[in-house]
Amino acid sequence: MEILTAPAQALVDTVCLLLERWPMAGQWYMAFIRFVFPVLAILIVFRAVRSLLRIPHTPETWGQLSLPNGTPILLTHWENIIGRSKNADVYLNYPSISRQHAALCRGEDEDWTVYDLDSKGGTLVNGRPVEGSAPVKLGDTITLGGVPLVFLPQTVAEREELEEKRRAERPAAIWPSFLWLTVFQVLACLQLLVAMGAEATAAVPMAFFGLTAVMWVYFAALRCTHCVGFELETIAFFLSTLSLSVTASSAPGSLFKQFLAILLGLVLFIVLGLFLRDLERVQKIRWLMAAGAIGLLGITLVLGQAKYGAVNWISIGGFSFQPSEIAKICYIFAGSATLERLFRKRNLTLFIVLTGVCIGLLGLMSDFGTAAIFFITFLVIAYLRSGDWTTLSLICGAAVFGAGIIVKFKPYILDRFATWGHAWEAASTTGYQQTRTMSAAASGGLLGMGAGNGWLHKIAAADTDLVFGMLCEEWGLLIAVLAVVCIIALAFFAARAVRVGRSSFYTIAACAAGSLLVFQTSLNVFGSVDLLPLTGVTFPFVSNGGSAMMSAWGLLAYLKATDTRENASFAIRRVSQRRLTEQARRRAEPIDDPFADQEAADEED
Amino acid sequence: MKKIEQRAILCCVLALVLALGLGVFLARYLVRGGSWVSSPFNRHLYNTSGQLAVGTVLDRDGDVLSGVENGERTYYDNATVRKATLHAVGDLQGNIGTGALNAFADKLTGYNLLNGAFGAAQGGELYLTIDARYNYEAYEALNGHAGTVAVYNYKTGEILCMVSAPSYDPLNVPEDIETNPRYEGAYLNRFLSSTFTPGSIFKTVTLTAALEKIPDLDSRTWTCEGSVQIGDETIVCSGTHGQQNIGDAFANSCNVVFAQLAQELGASTMKQYTDEAGLTDSYSVDGLPTAKGSFAWEGITDGQLGWAGVGQGQDQVNPCAMMCYMGAIANGGKAAKPYLIEKTVSPLGLPSLPRLNGKTSQLIASDTAEILAEMMAQNVQKTYGTGRFPNMDICAKSGTAEVGEGKTPHAWFTGFLRNEDAPYAFVVLVENGGGGSSVAGTVAGKVLDVIVNGY
Secondary structure, three states: OHHHHHHHHHHHHHHHHHHHHOHHHHHHHHHHHHHHHHHHHHHHHHHHHHHHHOOOOOOOOOEEEEOOOOOEEEEOOOEEEEEOOOOOOEEOOOOOOOOOOEEEEEOOOOOEEEEEOOOOOOEEEOOEEOOOEEEEOOOOEEEEOOEEEEEEOOOHHHHHHHHHHHHHOOOOOOHHHHHHHHHHHHHHHHHHHHHHHHHOOOHHHHHHHHHHHHHHHHHHHHHHOOOOOOHHHHHHHHHHHHHHHHHHHHOHHHHHHHHHHHHHHHHHHHHHHHHHOOHHHHHHHHHHHHHHHHHHHHHHHHHOEEEOOEEEEEEEOOEEEOHHHHHHHHHHHHHOOOHHHHHHOOOOHHHHHHHHHHHHHHHHOOOHHHHHHHHHHHHHHHHHHHOOHHHHHHHHHHHHHHHHHHHHHOOHHHHHHOOOOOHHHHOOOOOHHHHHHHHHHHHHOOOOOOOOOOOHHHOOOOOOOOHHHHHHHHHHHHHHHHHHHHHHHHHHHHHHHHHHOOOHHHHHHHHHHHHHHHHHHHHHHHHHOOOOOOOOOOOOOOOOOHHHHHHHHHHHHHHHOOOOOOOOOOOOOOHHHHHHHHHHHHHHOOOOOOOHHHHHHHHOO | OHHHHHHOHHHHHHHHHHHHHHHHHHHHHHHHHHHHHOOOOOOOOEOOOOOEOOOEEEOOOOOEEEEEEOOEEEEOOOHHHHHHOHHHHOOOOOOOOOOHHHHOHHHHHOOEOOOEOOOHHHOOEEEEOOOHHHHHHHHHHHOOOOEEEEEEEOOOOEEEEEEEEOOOOOOOOOOOOOOOHHHOOOOOOHHHHOOEOOHHHHHHHHHHHHHHHOOOHHHOOEEEOOEEEEOOEEEEOOOOOEEEOHHHHHHHOOHHHHHHHHHHHOHHHHHHHHHHOOOOOOOEEOOEEOOOOEOOOOOOOHHHHHHHHOOOOOOEEOHHHHHHHHHHHHOOOOOEOOEOEEEEEOOOOOEOOOOOOOEOOOOOOHHHHHHHHHHHHHHHHHHHOHHHOOOOOEEEEEEEEOOOOOOOOEEEEEEEEOOOOOOEEEEEEEOOOOOHHHHHHHHHHHHHHHHHHOO
16 A cells, blocks of 8 residues: 555645645646647547447348248347348248248357247248247258248358458557546546645545556456457546546545445446356346345335435445445346247236336335436336337326326425426525536536536535536536537447347347436436436436446446447457357368367357 | 337437437526526635625726725725615625626626636626716715616617615615615616606607697697596696697696597507507616516506506506607617626626617607607706706606605606717606606706716
């Protein structure tokens, strides 16, 4: 510890000494650097966001179905719907084939199964009719409504061409963004030291340089495994840097805790990402996750402590924790489902029960912001799973009705929303926080007053619920808007990556996580500036708070798990694609290589 | 998966909602950012007592009306000047909404979108169009009465003098300000934010309507016997004026004649001319809205219409709107809109953009305006006396507005100068002052004398 603190303290002392000798130097630095920060921020974020929005790319291919006339149709997912509908993944325009005739799904151990989806024409495998489902192997003939399709692997040439194409589409190198982000972190640290003056502590440089180090170690480690996609991480690290700055302004004492939260968040991100690689493993643990979500919320209700009206904190041994943040991750985990499961259990009953319990518990905690987030996430997952507007409209209607009943019996809940839209008329009472946020935000202008130069941090919950105001005040409107744009880019990425997704579990989870982040950001930003009632939810990655930070990083793992670009994501098992090429080669070569299998297994990590 | 891809639009929709909301916020930020910044709790610009800690307010000559020393706000040295300019400059507690310190705080601080409040600590300079000297004279002339005095240039729109009384010293706020009846409505800028019974000055509107709607008005004569019965109301006159033509009746401010004219014109014509005169509109004086006048034309009896025609009954006018009407009469039917900010100088020394000041709508037809102006000039010669207004080609109308049993009436005096080098319209109201010409006319005379003839 001494080794770490000594240089940090020395840096702080040097800055203080320089400022004492040339007091104007600090003023000049702050006046100049505020023009630099937005430029750096754009340099950091632009590359990442552009790259994210270039999705979808050439999809992975898992095999092909050969039509009677020899035309191959590529299977680009682990779960493929075959039918006459334009929406089918394998679109076959034969009158005898139903709109949604059959599904061809790939298991974790590369075995394929065909499911008959109550088709009129019937499904046969090698001439045998399929009741429900039947396994298929390469070379088998699947007959749908009298149309024979041969399930074939791709040839070596096709595989190589595909791999070539995918390699060419590899995401652009992200190290320039990391480099700019490092410059940003160094300059921001200096800005904070100058702004804090004599009050500066060694914790500021330690936290910032700690984050820089963590970032580069992560980058180096993943580059060693030939990972190339770092867009999501760039955005998360950028927002985390802003979070450190916000914390340094408002609560310098919790800087170390916040740094630790980022570190833990990153660990959660990696662990969850690696766990998500194996779809079968994921399937088994869904029940546990559902229980986890309910358990976490239940424990909070029993042991919870009230903070700003909502009982959503648990304190254990001096550490306070918000379990509802982690419950979000469990909830999405439990709610997402593979296509296979969607066939077997079409209705959403169990999921609706889970949602009802979660929202009920949150309601009892008076944590209406989080309850709203769960509800929106529910709507997204339910719609992605069923595509059924009618049911969802009914549920929405029921929710409105339920809310009406709650308000009837607990009318005081409405008082919280009474100020909504009239903050300035109640500037010293219920509109206190919102008016302060708007005033401070406007004071920042486009470029901001400079980190550490604000006053909004003196208002209660400024670094969590009102953090958008702090960003505007200290970092300027440009960077604050950029932070929101980052979150929007995440949601767009999730939606666009669906086309090249492996399994519906990943795509549903990613869309749910993206929607959750976007909706939570909406509640935070709009609540603080009186466009919505102030509900007290956090800005993902930016707000000061350990659980919120970890939750945001955890949710990011779902997005990471849907990034199927070549070598882009550690949360995607890469070996399986490579093995397909290997197998194609082996089939092409007459002489067997007895060690090929062994090598392939070795490569698996 | 294609199906799910289509459904994933929901995710995009949510993202778009966020983007849209952000757009709404940005639009609000652009429009209202200035007023958000100007909140007494904004520690970038206000000190811990909520006083604007940056920016200097000056009058048109560059006299500092309010500045900052060591983070504390200071005012002009002379206590009477402080009182006379209070409603233009503003107080420290933010009670006077029309004061520059409150209303124009964003301009004072040099707040701008790029820098926000950064560097605003140096503060900008805001030059008001008023002259401290004129305000001082006007406040003295009011002599402790409640009321308002305003003079403006109807060709350019600059408000040269704007006083509202009762006033108080912002540096020594009276302890009994909330309870003492002497300070009732002291926070109110009567010129901009209040409406009053106009009394006889409203006869200018009735006369405008009569000039246009009654063709044989010139050849008519009336006999005033001190009162007239219209419907169930007895309209009482200030005297017994005998036989008179329209000019005499206007100069005598004869209620008998004007009540009958109003009855003849009818309520809808009266409403039309009142609205045209801008008396029921709100003007925006550098963003400060004036109070709208109010009249009750709908469903009134002939007698009530008679009273309304002489500016009594339910009639309420705003002094600023009245002054603009006077400016319009002087200026061929349209006057320049009044304003208060001469110029601003930002902390970086950058001057403000030149002002594009519009005119009011056509408040009165230009040929009618000429006739009316001549008759108002006759008023002064016949009744008020030109001696009180040296070197002035003055047109005016006095008013003595009854405000209830046992109360001294409000004294009004409003009009304009036709001098080429002094194109000023003015309005004077002395609450419970007594006779319009004698009391308010004297105040107007004193103030105009200083403005036109110098010290």
